[in-house]
Amino acid sequence: MAFTLRRTNDNDLPELVQVHSAAFKTDQFLNFMLHGKPEGTRESLMERSIKAWLDDPKASMVTAVKDDGVIVGWACWLRKEKEEPERATSINMADTNAKEAPTSMKGAENSAPIEGSDAADRSITKSVPSQASQHDAPDTPTRVVGRQMHSDSMKWEAHFMKGARYLILQALAVNPNGQRQGVGSQLVKWGVERAEEERIACWCHASPAANQLYLKSGFQELGSDEYDLGEFGKYVFRYMVYGEQ
Numbered sequence: 001m002a003f004t005l006r007r008t009n010d011n012d013l014p015e016l017v018q019v020h021s022a023a024f025k026t027d028q029f030l031n032f033m034l035h036g037k038p039e040g041t042r043e044s045l046m047e048r049s050i051k052a053w054l055d056d057p058k059a060s061m062v063t064a065v066k067d068d069g070v071i072v073g074w075a076c077w078l079r080k081e082k083e084e085p086e087r088a089t090s091i092n093m094a095d096t097n098a099k100e101a102p103t104s105m106k107g108a109e110n111s112a113p114i115e116g117s118d119a120a121d122r123s124i125t126k127s128v129p130s131q132a133s134q135h136d137a138p139d140t141p142t143r144v145v146g147r148q149m150h151s152d153s154m155k156w157e158a159h160f161m162k163g164a165r166y167l168i169l170q171a172l173a174v175n176p177n178g179q180r181q182g183v184g185s186q187l188v189k190w191g192v193e194r195a196e197e198e199r200i201a202c203w204c205h206a207s208p209a210a211n212q213l214y215l216k217s218g219f220q221e222l223g224s225d226e227y228d229l230g231e232f233g234k235y236v237f238r239y240m241v242y243g244e245q
Contacts, residue, residue: 001181003072005190008061010054015071016063016173017046023073023173027207029149032232033142053078053170062190064174064183072178075187076171077194080203082163145227149237152225153205156239160222161203167195169204184210188217192242201243214240 008016021042024030034042053059053076064073157168169191174184195202206214206221215221219240226236 003064003066005062005064005186008063008074012063013050016050016074017043019071019175020046020173022175028229028232029235032229064187073174073183073187077191078168078170080166080168082165156223157203166201166203167191184213195243201241204240206238206240208236211238218242
């Protein structure tokens with residue numbers, strides 16, 4: 001399949017949402033988080049996230065387009081500067097050069113039972129959810145898992161990337177019709193090449209479906225967390241880096 005990469009623009013928004021919905025239709029984690037929510041919730045949340053990235057000067061969005069003009073994939077790369085407060089964590093970790101996380105982060109598990117059907121109020125992408133507490137909302141299993149996943153990912157990122165400038169792969173989506181045809185690899189390569197030019201690292205928070213893609217693209221796995229999603233099964237997020245951090 002022939003395709004080219006170009007910068008994303010506002011007019012791409014409807015197609016980007018469609019591509020993401022198709023790409024993550026069977027994703028266990030997103031289906032768990034959205035279980036019981038009204039139809040269209042996935043698309044509404046994704047549209048809101050993409051609009052925010054398009055307006056963010058630190059975000060670079062790139063789109064894969066076939067020769068007939070159809071969008072088959074897209075990615076969002078976010079530039080992270082040193083000690084950015086919005087992604088800071090309250091934990092205090094000792095600096096280390098070893099590719100090993102503190103004991104408290106190894107095999108982190110959610111201790112709450114996974115049951116019920118209310119989805120957490122968070123973005124369904126790799127973007128960071130709001131830290132604002134839901135004072136008037138019940139503490140449902142999906143909210144518990146959402147908070148735990150967010151906390152775990154921030155700890156891993158802070159531990160390995162603290163004090164560094166780097167690019168983070170905030171979102172990646174490829175239409176199933178375009179998968180295994182080099183689209184995902186080129187979208188990842190686009191960000192990696194820019195990081196190499198600046199001699200900075202890349203960070204990503206990998207879903208099970210994308211793990212092998214990142215490994216083949218040169219990322220190395222630093223650690224992982226497994227979550228019990230009840231009827232949706234086990235789900236593993238992997239934390240990966242490209243280049244020296």
